[in-house]
Amino acid sequence: xxxxxxxxxxxxxxxxxxxxxxxxxxxxxxxxxxxxxxxxxxxxxxxxxxxxxxxxxxxxxxxxxxxxxxxxxxxxxxxxxxxxxxxxxxxxxxxxxxxxxxxxxxxxxxxxxxxxxxxxxxxxxxxxxxxxxxxxxxxxxxxxxxxxxxxxxxxxxxxxxxxxxxxxxxxxxxxxxxxxxxxxxxxxxxxxxxxxxxxxxxxxxxxxxxxxxxxxxxxxxxxxxxxxxxxxxxxxxxxxxxxxxxxxxxxxxxxxxxxxxxxxxxxxxxxxxxxxxxxxxxxxxxxxxxxxxxxxxxxxxxxxxxxxxxxxxxxxxxxxxxxxxxxxxxxxxxxxxxxxxxxxxxxxxxxxxxxxxxxxxxxxxxxxxxxxxxxxxxxxxxxxxxxxxxxxxxxxxxxxxxxxxxxxxxxxxxxxxxxxxxxxxxxxxxxxxxxxxxxxxxxxxxxxxxxxxxxxxxxxxxxxxxxxxxxxxxxxxxxxxxxxxxxxxxxxx
Ligand SMILES: C[S@@+](CC[C@H](N)C(=O)[O-])C[C@H]1O[C@@H](n2cnc3c(N)ncnc32)[C@H](O)[C@@H]1O
Numbered sequence: 001x002x003x004x005x006x007x008x009x010x011x012x013x014x015x016x017x018x019x020x021x022x023x024x025x026x027x028x029x030x031x032x033x034x035x036x037x038x039x040x041x042x043x044x045x046x047x048x049x050x051x052x053x054x055x056x057x058x059x060x061x062x063x064x065x066x067x068x069x070x071x072x073x074x075x076x077x078x079x080x081x082x083x084x085x086x087x088x089x090x091x092x093x094x095x096x097x098x099x100x101x102x103x104x105x106x107x108x109x110x111x112x113x114x115x116x117x118x119x120x121x122x123x124x125x126x127x128x129x130x131x132x133x134x135x136x137x138x139x140x141x142x143x144x145x146x147x148x149x150x151x152x153x154x155x156x157x158x159x160x161x162x163x164x165x166x167x168x169x170x171x172x173x174x175x176x177x178x179x180x181x182x183x184x185x186x187x188x189x190x191x192x193x194x195x196x197x198x199x200x201x202x203x204x205x206x207x208x209x210x211x212x213x214x215x216x217x218x219x220x221x222x223x224x225x226x227x228x229x230x231x232x233x234x235x236x237x238x239x240x241x242x243x244x245x246x247x248x249x250x251x252x253x254x255x256x257x258x259x260x261x262x263x264x265x266x267x268x269x270x271x272x273x274x275x276x277x278x279x280x281x282x283x284x285x286x287x288x289x290x291x292x293x294x295x296x297x298x299x300x301x302x303x304x305x306x307x308x309x310x311x312x313x314x315x316x317x318x319x320x321x322x323x324x325x326x327x328x329x330x331x332x333x334x335x336x337x338x339x340x341x342x343x344x345x346x347x348x349x350x351x352x353x354x355x356x357x358x359x360x361x362x363x364x365x366x367x368x369x370x371x372x373x374x375x376x377x378x379x380x381x382x383x384x385x386x387x388x389x390x391x392x393x394x395x396x397x398x399x400x401x402x403x404x405x406x407x408x409x410x411x412x413x414x415x416x417x418x419x420x421x422x423x424x425x426x427x428x429x430x431x432x433x434x435x436x437x438x439x440x441x442x443x444x445x446x447x448x449x450x451x452x453x454x455x456x457x458x459x460x461x462x463x464x465x466x467x468x469x470x471x472x473x474x475x476x477x478x479x480x481x482x483x484x485x486x487x488x489x490x491x492x493x
Contacts, residue, residue: 084117274396415464419480
């Protein structure tokens with residue numbers, strides 16, 4: 001930046017002393033700020049600037065201050081470039097954390113401090129201004145990034161994301177999933193998503209020009225270790241941005257453009273989660289005699305589907321709901337006795353305190369017809385999607401997702417979800433935590449793209465059913481790839 005500024009002053013015959021406000025650099029730490037001023041001084045002197053002016057400029061440009069506090073009052077700028085700190089909010093003094101949270105509305109949940117740096121930088125950009133950060137990319141996928149994603153998609157354009165988890169861009173080892181992210185205050189245009197698996201080689205600027213060409217849709221040879229893909233547009237709203245692998249992202253976009261989400265207004269398929277009670281010890285029992293038979297529902301728990309088949313463990317849900325709403329206790333003397341014996345615990349729950357008349361309700365209402373409907377169950381996803389069929393025998397507990405459909409033969413759908421394509425969606429939308437755990441939620445299950453049932457031939461449906469029953473992932477994958485018109489899936493994301 002300094003070199004360019006000096007060169008520009010020379011070209012336009014301006015004095016560098018006019019440029020005191022051309023750069024605002026922030027560093028909280030005294031030593032680091034002094035080191036930065038030292039580098040500036042050395043660079044300016046090297047460029048032939050007299051030491052007195054060089055010292056004044058270094059002093060003016062580098063401020064030992066808190067960027068997050070100052071940013072809202074700084075003038076609009078054309079470029080923000082930075083390597084913001086990664087600090088969990090828990091590791092910041094509570095008072096400071098509260099100030100940051102009150103200033104930066106994207107700092108939600110367990111947001112890391114870098115989220116606030118993005119918001120501060122974006123807020124500072126003049127129209128068409130650009131923010132380039134090297135920073136963790138976890139916010140693109142996870143829950144705490146939700147408001148930052150919404151902010152970006154509402155008024156900025158994502159120009160480039162270069163994932164470099166394996167490129168070791170820092171001198172010290174940092175386990176923080178680094179990426180270079182380039183955002184512009186402009187309407188969204190094409191974007192480039194790239195991944196670099198080793199330190200960049202070749203002349204300065206080669207990487208940047210390869211990325212720029214890719215974004216412009218020009219054919220270009222990429223430097224070794226760089227993979228890049230051009231996207232027509234970007235994601236919308238607050239949805240996750242699964243961009244850690246360019247090839248997989250372009251496949252995802254292709255599938256998203258050719259197939260419909262599993263659940264949409266007109267898909268005839270519903271994804272949901274089982275019942276939360278607020279007091280499992282009372283509402284879940286193995287003793288089916290605690291209430292009238294009509295008030296007792298067989299309940300499926302996550303452990304009941306662990307081996308790929310529903311093996312009901314004998315748990316029941318004590319059900320205080322009928323189709324019209326909460327039951328009247330006087331209509332069910334046994335249930336009433338049982339609930340009244342537990343009234344103290346039940347009454348302490350948040351739902352009960354909010355509405356004392358309904359003190360015996362479960363948190364979620366029970367959707368009675370669901371019990372008798374065929375459905376697929378999916379437990380929290382550890383490694384793979386593992387759908388299991390329930391033939392209308394049980395009601396799901398809250399750690400089970402269910403898929404119920406008016407249009408699908410659920411064993412055919414189960415085969416598709418069991419396949420590598422199902423897994424591909426899980427890996428694209430979910431967040432892989434250390435240890436291979438994928439946090440997957442109903443909202444992502446709904447987004448899984450599927451063909452229309454009518455587009456699957458009878459022979460393919462038969463094969464998928466067979467693969468589903470036998471838990472044969474390879475067979476399921478072979479047919480699924482054929483149905484989706486996909487040649488193969490590369491590993492990893
Ligand atoms: C990841 S380091 C980057 C250091 C240096 N800029 C570089 O790129 O090598 C993040 C730096 O941000 C500084 N920092 C942390 N909180 C800050 C804040 N609120 N305002 C300004 N600087 C801050 C830290 O002292 C640390 O030096």
